[in-house]
Amino acid sequence: MARHETSGNSGTGTQRVVAAVARVTNVIPRLAQSLDTLGAVSSWRAWCLRNGMGRSYDTREALWSGEVLPRLVPPPDSEESITIFEFGVAFGEATRWWLDRIDSPHLRYHGFDRFTGLPQRWRGMPAGAFDADGRTPAIDDARVTWHVGDVEDSLGDIEWATTKGRRFFNFDLDLFRPSLAAWEAIAPSLETGDIFWFDEAFDSDERLLLEAYVMPTGRFEGLGFSPFGGALIVS
Ligand SMILES: C[S@@+](CC[C@H](N)C(=O)[O-])C[C@H]1O[C@@H](n2cnc3c(N)ncnc32)[C@H](O)[C@@H]1O
Structure with missing residues (x-):
């Protein structure tokens, strides 16, 4: 007793x-x-160790450099297209990181955000966190297209089934509902070699997407993980 x-x-x-x-x-x-x-x-x-998510990195940037860039960027003389979709851009920190490292004229970068911050509370942050006053980042690069507004409304800007070449999908909307909307737009057109990054997979919102929608397709292999996020490739 x-x-x-x-x-x-x-x-x-x-x-x-x-x-x-x-x-x-x-x-x-x-x-x-x-x-x-x-x-x-x-x-x-x-979860990552149980699910074979690959190598552990201390930061997302180290993981992106080690696992994603080498797979995403074709040889210098190639004319193969590269498309990056960033869901949740805020002030453009990640956008700049990618644009600075890929000098190919064949890169097309699509950034989706309402630019007025989170529509609701998330992990102790109030609604409106990451508010950029409705302004897109001051990035002068003709390869970039901004899709301003709620992602649920702007996903239709892209014909997902016709975007070919190397593709990278950066999920960083934090919240479950808009992340699910982005996933549902993309999922029917998955291609072998597509790379996905879930920036806040440590949190229950993105993890729900990962566990209930992404992993059950049986098509994803882990490329690596950081303390907060994880990268996967479509096989
Ligand atoms: C964490 S921030 C993105 C940070 C950025 N990816 C980076 O690494 O620098 C999350 C962003 O998601 C956006 N967001 C959240 N829900 C959204 C929705 N339903 N539609 C459009 N944008 C949304 C917010 O406005 C916010 O800017």
Whole structure:
């Protein structure tokens, strides 16, 4: 009996420690958020190891350089087209990263965003987080097309089945509903070699998409993962 009382979450010692931590996190909400993020990151890492997601990287940029760029960029004299779709652009940090590293004139970059921030709360951030005042990033590159507005409305700008060549889909809308809308637009036209990045797969919204929609197709292989996101390729 005594042994049972001190095991698992019901042990009195465990309960007292958890109660003390909970009191502190009530006073310092950011600590609660940080603990929640640490738990989610740890659960994401375990998921990646269980699901053969490939090599672990410390940052998304290291993973993009190591796994995605070499597969996405054709040899210098090739005329093969490259198309990048970024769902959730905000201030263009990721957009600039890709444009700076691919100098091919055959690259077409499509950035989707409402540019007024998240339509609802997400992980402790208020609605409107990442608000760019409705303005697209100041990027002067003729290869870029912006699709401004709710992604649910702008996905129809693209004829998904006719975009050929090397394709990279960067999911970074954070929320489940718009991410699902983007997935449903793309899914019927998946091609072998298409590469997907889920920027916030550590969180339950993108993970739901991954677990309930992407992985069940049986067509995706992991290319690698970072603390927050994961890359997959269509086989
Ligand atoms: C985390 S930010 C993107 C960051 C960017 N990819 C980067 O790495 O620099 C998420 C973006 O998703 C956009 N977003 C969320 N829901 C959306 C929706 N339904 N339609 C359009 N944009 C949306 C927000 O406006 C926000 O700018």
